[in-house]
Amino acid sequence: MHGRLKVKTTAVQEEEKRIKRQKKLKLFQGALAAAFKKIHSKEYDPEGLYITQEILAANSDYYTIWNYRKNAFLHFKNTKTSDELLKCFQDELSFLQNCLKNNPKSYSCWNQRCFVLLTMSDPDWKKELQLCDLFLQFDDRNFHCWDYRRFVVQHSAVLPGEEIQFTHKLIENNFSNYSSWHYRSKLLPIECPDASDKNRIGEKMLLEELELVQNAFFTDPNDQSAWFYHRWLLGRGETKQSLLSLHVSLLDNKLTCTLRKPASIKDCSRLNVYINDNPHVVVWKGCNQGKYQHVWQSDLPKKDLFSGENKIKVEFGSSELMVEMTGQDEAISCIQTNTETFRQSSSDAKLSVLTEELKSCEELNDLEPGNKWVMLTLVLLMRAIDPTHYSSQVHDTLHELCTVDGMRQCYYQDLMSKFVIEDHIAAVDLHQRCIDLHGKALTRVCRFEFFSTITSLNLSHNQLHSLNSPFKLLHCLQKLDVSENEIVEISGLKDLTKLVLLNLDSNKISSLKTLEPVTTCAALQKISVKSNRIPLEDIDSLLQILPNVEIVYE
Amino acid sequence: MNEALPDDFDVIIIGTGLPAAVVSGALSRVDKKVLHLDRNDYYGGSWSSFNIKSVETFLQNPYDSAEYLNKDGEETSNIEVSEDEEFVPILQNKNFITKAEYSCYLKRRSVKMVIGRINLLPFIRFSEKNEEPAQSSSPCVDTCQSDVVEQSCASKPDDSLKSGETPISEEVQKREESPKVENCNDPATQGDGDSVEKEKELTQELDKAKTKEKVDVSEVVKPRFPLSEDFYKQWRHYNLDLSPKRVPCSRADVFSSKFVSVVEKRILMRLFTLCANYKDHEQEYQNFREKTFIEFLASRRLSLKAQHFVLYSIAMVSETTSTLDGLAATHKFLHSLGRYGNSAFLWPSYGVGEIPQAFCRFSAVFGGTFCLRRYAVGFIKDKTTGRCTAIVDNTGQKIRCGTLILDDLNLPHGANTTSTSSVDRAIYVIDSTVSKSDAEQIIQVSLVTIPPMCDNPAVRLIEAGPLCCVCPKNNYVVHGICFTNYCTKKNCEKQHETNIKPEVGGEDSQSRKPVILWSCHFTMTDTNTDNSTLPPNVITLQGPRMDLGFDRAMNEAREVFLRICPGEDFLPRAPDPEEIVFD
Numbered sequence A: 001m002h003g004r005l006k007v008k009t010t011a012v013q014e015e016e017k018r019i020k021r022q023k024k025l026k027l028f029q030g031a032l033a034a035a036f037k038k039i040h041s042k043e044y045d046p047e048g049l050y051i052t053q054e055i056l057a058a059n060s061d062y063y064t065i066w067n068y069r070k071n072a073f074l075h076f077k078n079t080k081t082s083d084e085l086l087k088c089f090q091d092e093l094s095f096l097q098n099c100l101k102n103n104p105k106s107y108s109c110w111n112q113r114c115f116v117l118l119t120m121s122d123p124d125w126k127k128e129l130q131l132c133d134l135f136l137q138f139d140d141r142n143f144h145c146w147d148y149r150r151f152v153v154q155h156s157a158v159l160p161g162e163e164i165q166f167t168h169k170l171i172e173n174n175f176s177n178y179s180s181w182h183y184r185s186k187l188l189p190i191e192c193p194d195a196s197d198k199n200r201i202g203e204k205m206l207l208e209e210l211e212l213v214q215n216a217f218f219t220d221p222n223d224q225s226a227w228f229y230h231r232w233l234l235g236r237g238e239t240k241q242s243l244l245s246l247h248v249s250l251l252d253n254k255l256t257c258t259l260r261k262p263a264s265i266k267d268c269s270r271l272n273v274y275i276n277d278n279p280h281v282v283v284w285k286g287c288n289q290g291k292y293q294h295v296w297q298s299d300l301p302k303k304d305l306f307s308g309e310n311k312i313k314v315e316f317g318s319s320e321l322m323v324e325m326t327g328q329d330e331a332i333s334c335i336q337t338n339t340e341t342f343r344q345s346s347s348d349a350k351l352s353v354l355t356e357e358l359k360s361c362e363e364l365n366d367l368e369p370g371n372k373w374v375m376l377t378l379v380l381l382m383r384a385i386d387p388t389h390y391s392s393q394v395h396d397t398l399h400e401l402c403t404v405d406g407m408r409q410c411y412y413q414d415l416m417s418k419f420v421i422e423d424h425i426a427a428v429d430l431h432q433r434c435i436d437l438h439g440k441a442l443t444r445v446c447r448f449e450f451f452s453t454i455t456s457l458n459l460s461h462n463q464l465h466s467l468n469s470p471f472k473l474l475h476c477l478q479k480l481d482v483s484e485n486e487i488v489e490i491s492g493l494k495d496l497t498k499l500v501l502l503n504l505d506s507n508k509i510s511s512l513k514t515l516e517p518v519t520t521c522a523a524l525q526k527i528s529v530k531s532n533r534i535p536l537e538d539i540d541s542l543l544q545i546l547p548n549v550e551i552v553y554e
Numbered sequence B: 001m002n003e004a005l006p007d008d009f010d011v012i013i014i015g016t017g018l019p020a021a022v023v024s025g026a027l028s029r030v031d032k033k034v035l036h037l038d039r040n041d042y043y044g045g046s047w048s049s050f051n052i053k054s055v056e057t058f059l060q061n062p063y064d065s066a067e068y069l070n071k072d073g074e075e076t077s078n079i080e081v082s083e084d085e086e087f088v089p090i091l092q093n094k095n096f097i098t099k100a101e102y103s104c105y106l107k108r109r110s111v112k113m114v115i116g117r118i119n120l121l122p123f124i125r126f127s128e129k130n131e132e133p134a135q136s137s138s139p140c141v142d143t144c145q146s147d148v149v150e151q152s153c154a155s156k157p158d159d160s161l162k163s164g165e166t167p168i169s170e171e172v173q174k175r176e177e178s179p180k181v182e183n184c185n186d187p188a189t190q191g192d193g194d195s196v197e198k199e200k201e202l203t204q205e206l207d208k209a210k211t212k213e214k215v216d217v218s219e220v221v222k223p224r225f226p227l228s229e230d231f232y233k234q235w236r237h238y239n240l241d242l243s244p245k246r247v248p249c250s251r252a253d254v255f256s257s258k259f260v261s262v263v264e265k266r267i268l269m270r271l272f273t274l275c276a277n278y279k280d281h282e283q284e285y286q287n288f289r290e291k292t293f294i295e296f297l298a299s300r301r302l303s304l305k306a307q308h309f310v311l312y313s314i315a316m317v318s319e320t321t322s323t324l325d326g327l328a329a330t331h332k333f334l335h336s337l338g339r340y341g342n343s344a345f346l347w348p349s350y351g352v353g354e355i356p357q358a359f360c361r362f363s364a365v366f367g368g369t370f371c372l373r374r375y376a377v378g379f380i381k382d383k384t385t386g387r388c389t390a391i392v393d394n395t396g397q398k399i400r401c402g403t404l405i406l407d408d409l410n411l412p413h414g415a416n417t418t419s420t421s422s423v424d425r426a427i428y429v430i431d432s433t434v435s436k437s438d439a440e441q442i443i444q445v446s447l448v449t450i451p452p453m454c455d456n457p458a459v460r461l462i463e464a465g466p467l468c469c470v471c472p473k474n475n476y477v478v479h480g481i482c483f484t485n486y487c488t489k490k491n492c493e494k495q496h497e498t499n500i501k502p503e504v505g506g507e508d509s510q511s512r513k514p515v516i517l518w519s520c521h522f523t524m525t526d527t528n529t530d531n532s533t534l535p536p537n538v539i540t541l542q543g544p545r546m547d548l549g550f551d552r553a554m555n556e557a558r559e560v561f562l563r564i565c566p567g568e569d570f571l572p573r574a575p576d577p578e579e580i581v582f583d
Helices: A010-040 A046-058 A063-079 A082-102 A107-119 A125-138 A143-156 A160-173 A178-191 A203-219 A224-234 A351-367 A372-385 A391-404 A406-427 A512-520 A536-545 B018-029 B052-060 B065-078 B108-114 B146-155 B157-165 B187-209 B229-237 B251-256 B262-276 B293-299 B304-314 B323-336 B354-365 B489-503 B551-564
Strands: A243-249 A254-263 A271-275 A278-280 A293-299 A309-316 A319-326 A330-334 A434-436 A456-458 A479-481 A501-503 A526-528 A550-552 B008-014 B034-038 B085-092 B097-104 B218-221 B345-348 B369-372 B376-382 B388-393 B398-406 B410-412 B416-430 B445-450 B459-464 B476-483 B516-530 B538-540
Touching: A010 A046, A010 A063, A046 A063, A046 A082, A063 A082, A063 A107, A082 A107, A107 A125, A107 A143, A125 A143, A143 A178, A160 A178, A160 B251, A178 A203, A178 A224, A203 A224, A203 A351, A203 B251, A203 B262, A224 A351, A224 A372, A243 A309, A243 A319, A254 A309, A319 A330, A351 A372, A351 B262, A372 A391, A372 A406, A391 A406, A512 A536, A536 A550, B008 B018, B018 B034, B018 B354, B018 B551, B034 B354, B052 B097, B052 B516, B085 B388, B251 B262, B262 B304, B262 B323, B293 B304, B293 B323, B304 B323, B304 B445, B345 B445, B354 B369, B376 B398, B376 B410, B398 B410, B410 B538
Parallel strands: A434 A456, A456 A479, A479 A501, A501 A526, A526 A550, B008 B034, B008 B398, B034 B369, B398 B538
Antiparallel strands: A243 A254, A243 A330, A254 A293, A271 A278, A271 A309, A309 A319, B085 B376, B085 B410, B097 B516, B218 B345, B376 B388, B388 B398, B416 B476, B416 B516, B445 B459, B459 B476
């Protein structure tokens, strides 16, 4: 048609593009060859810089090429005047900025930039900070740039307060950006540290931060960034290392200590043993594999003891436990547990702060029923405030969470199991050496360190799926009932030297191989495997492997 | 401009108002042969932007039409028509702007020094999805409006006392938007020559781009929530927060706003989430289909304050608007957010007048013929077919056309026009801002909507700061728009003055009140032309109205285009230079 604009077809355009690309490729390869020649001959000259610049402009991730430039600058440092050098570095910085514009997530570019700034004299850190501002404006989650920012801040003595302001700006712009929240969590303890703990923030600041984060999660309760920051603010109380229990057995000539937190052999040097008030040097041995362990044992040769009564005391820091042996073969001493035992681990914030937070979360829960983040935070807050008082509410909320957030059902069940076990531990006297946790809908067993001296454990009628936790910590365990569960494997039951009675009835064990761990339990006298899925021939094999053990299978 | 034009075109368009310019561009784009004339020596017609001097000239004599008309009358007798033809004169539509007056409170010379360029119609437009300019909604900013009305309450001491007793529902909501504008034409430093230079730059830029998309060189406008003193009084009366706050309308705004409580934040966000996808959640408003939007808002547990700013500042509808319409308006607002930053609005840096001009340029790039200071004195109608066959221009040339399109300033003789509504407008240049802003917001356009109260209709105020390139440093241009038939000019003026003056006097703002340096008032009338008496191939277009956005103009343009070229693409993407085959 007359005057009509003629537009190329897609095919024509594709062809043009292809030819263009080929030409580009040829050029690129040519330049590459030239560059490598320079690299091999260690020839550092402006031409080399020019060639490599062309290459990097096309592909800024080529670290071999960057390395050439790095070497070239180091070379220039010795050969050029300071003015020339400055010019080189400045050119490099502006070239880098162009590269970063095209590829803001290039490790090599950011790295080279760090190199230039560290190598050049009198770098302009302020300008670098502005560069970070700019790139974070384009992409506030560019962790390369965040890293670089921290690098710049570290080298340029920017005040934490200024950086906090900066994160505030970014958060106002987009509070879903966890990078900013995280940076804040690193800066605040420096700027306004808590008097007692330098990793925490002071209460006044804490309240301000809680208000800020509250604004975020009220605006969008589905945003996880705010919740994670909230959780950080409330903190996880640090459990103090202490002795949990002491067990002395004259039969085995062993002294066994259980610690609240896993300790290394080095930490064990702080365990001081006194026999009848006399310091006693012992060699500690972990009862399990691994560097950090809860349970440590040492030999207790008879020769070190009096024939009659003995007083054995172990100290660890400010905690100490003592047993008095008056003729018996075995004695234990445990700490007295109560509701405070686990409360601290949920949060170390003040009760008043926690109560305020609970109130606003409850308010939000009314406005936004069925929000998993709100509900989970409620659970954690209630646990931190008063586990006993809120026990049924915690249970109900977790139950609801299983429906609301089905994908994480097992997580909530495990969390519930943990709470049940903790509450149970808090309520019993561990000196009884007998724990009954049957019918508690447990999906996992935890807090084994508290059970290390018990002899009988009833876990029947639960929903346990596997026994892969280290039952070995229960070094006195004689009787274990795990019947009526859904157990498919028992790998955790290895080397239970004292185990006499094992009830595995009504589980889902399906083969001899699964039962293998019990063959390592030397004292085993009776094992019951009724109502499982073990083929008869496997039972026969088991009978042969364990000729001295009574095996009940039907 | 008197040389003869080609004498045969597919379509002749008279007047370069926005819909006319868009139709022109769309027709040229599909290879229609278009002749586009405008009697003025500038583009845009009713959509034009002027500097302050041209505004004064314009208001003194909105259209130099008297002269033309007389001449027209004489000329018609000279036009040769055959027996089966009839000559129909085209007149100037004089009803567009009436009751115009302006006053300058400074010495003439100093004004000239102070004032840069004023957009007569500083439209703000929504940024929309599928950002064809076609989708833009038109914002009319600069008239004197409802603001005036509100402020009138403030101005009369008696009234303001009364207003203190008015029910809380009458609290005013204003929102303001702060659009940055890039072209800072400070005449004090630049002089006329410079502004010409600026124009040139823009032209080049647009020419280079050759696509409509580039036309909207505009920046983002942020809504705020400033309150006049009168409102301060009321709010104080109800123990509410008095300081002017930005209307929280995006997620980030809601988060950082100190204007609403955390609980309200949740309620607001829930409302926004619903409105953003309201069509998928019919059950949520099922029971409110027959009710008003404000009733629906009340049912969502929104506080009165929040109800008002959603209604007036976000949905920008009235208390009588139905739930569905309100939801649709809110939906539109929310979907406009974030496309170009944290605002639903764009501010055209070079004035709204630039937009029709850009479409004209687009049309010219695709072969349209343009001629300014040239217009049709009338058209020739074939008596047997009843169709228009040609126009006669002011040089006497007869130009044949398949279709004739007339914009709102051209009125064919014999066509019945009816005034549908009128808009009272005022433009003020003041020396400090009306809406006190937070420290960080220096650059901005504020869009303030004041709901109707004390029997006064709603008012919309738009304040543009120095960075909008409408005035020099430290000065502000305030446009007031009042959509009413009974708000007289005088009334308006009074209200405006009082409106502006007390506003800054709030206790938490600086004690100094803004001083008016320059003001003008006029009334714009919307007219509907009855097309039934016209030949079927003569199409008339509408003028700008009070809407914030260009939707209506764009839809009209699309309809007209499809009427002429059924089935054709309306403004398909323009090819990039590398896609074009040059012979």
